[in-house]
Amino acid sequence: MLQASRTLVKVWQIPTTRLRPRFNKFNILKRGATYAFRLNDYMIGTITNPKLQGAIQINNLYEFPEPNKGRYGLSFTNKGKYRIPKFQIRLIPSVKKYEENPILSSKEASGTWDENQAFPATIKKFGETYYLYYTGIDNTDSRLEGGGIGRIGLATSYDGYHFEKYEQNPIFERVIPNSHRPLKIQGMSLVKEPNERYALSYTVWDNDRWIRLEYAVGNSPCGPFSLGRNNPLIKTSKPPGFDETHVHLHNLIRQSDGSFIMIYTGFGRVLDRWGDRGGLAMSKNFVKWTKYPDNPVFPLGESGAWDDTHVRPKGIIKYGDYHYMFYEGAHYAEHVALWFDQIGMARSKDLIHWERYPYNPIIPIDAGGGRDTLVTEWPIPIETESGLAIFYWGGMPGNVGISRADICKDLLDGWEWQFDY
Secondary structure, three states: EEEEEEEEEEEEOOOHHHOOOOOOEEEEEEOEEEEEEEEOOOOOOEOOOOOOOOOOOOHHHHOOOOOOOOOOOOOOOOOOOOOOOOOOOOOOOOOEEOOOOOOOEEOOOOOOOOEEEEEEEEEEEEEEEEEEEEEEOOOOOOHHHHHHHEEEEEEEOOOOOOOEOOOOOOOOOOOOOOOOEEEEEEEEEEEOOOOOEEHHHHEEEEEEEEEEEEEEEEEEOOOOOOOOOOOOEEEEEOOOOOOOOEEEEEEEEOOOOOOOEEEEEEEEEEEEEEEEEEEEEEEEEOOOOOOOOOOOOOOHHHHOOOOOEEEEEEEEEEEOOOOEEEEEEEEEEEEOOEEEEEEEEEOOOOOOOOEEEOOOOOOOOOOOOOOOEEEEEEEEEEOOOOOEEEEEEEEEOOOOEEEEEEEEHHHOOOOOOOOOO
């Protein structure tokens, strides 16, 4: 049972088979505004922003945020004597969010190509310059996600914090051949093809689905980019399948042997359970792509976890001995009838078997007056001198934007951070 300000928010039923005869260990993991409850090795449940008493209060999150401090207590349904022999509080490592976030606003002047939103696509560094690719959404069709058509733009920086938008934006618009009608796209990744041209990948919205992944090519990181000749890279699978309905968030990596890998998000069903999951595809030449036969390689989180409804891989980077994946995770918040998206981290040595960070979400929704009171999404990593910088989409109702958070090397090296309970 969870109470907030003495108001009943959530009750979970614990199977008696999960109780031990004498001593039981009860854990509360608090990450920002998200609370996860575990009994022994059993995940009881997760809740985000329990203070909210309905979706209508979402717009009040900045003025009246989830508190960062609180009182915890235990109550028991059965009468008797209960003893708590040990109670410990441990601080766990966290990312460092940039105090001046956002580094790129999601709002522009009325009538501009990126008037409504700016979503991060990928971040690269060429020479001494950071190249932040993003998807700008105009204000031409309220029926579409974000309110309009998506095009890809570019912003550059010399320090990774202060960005200026490219004067010749947008650098790519997906237009249907022999017409002037643009398709809605979301930018995702940038790699060099075998011929050393730059390939800018994106997902295409067509027939009410994120139906295929395509690419455009250019001779420089700034473009201009034109439609690639060997599209699509991949498309949705035939049902039933984990990616039968949508393929969308993804990232590409060119490996040291010249081959390519893709970690991507597919929406479909596994054992008749619908949701977003992570898949793997591979190519030797960037022309022919093969999906891993045992997809999905990244499943939903365990029942009751913060990411048990959707997982959407977005950013991936090789750092040390591991590939680190950054993804959106979501669970259904019944008390407000919403899905809260937050950023998680996982690592793998073979791109097939993934280990989740034990203290996810790594970039949580904020509590106590932080800026990210509503969402953290669209994570893209880049290596820095001290570890990794993650660029992501975060903020509060009416004020979201592309933001930055840093993860130090010590946090990655001390992955488990085991405590003596």
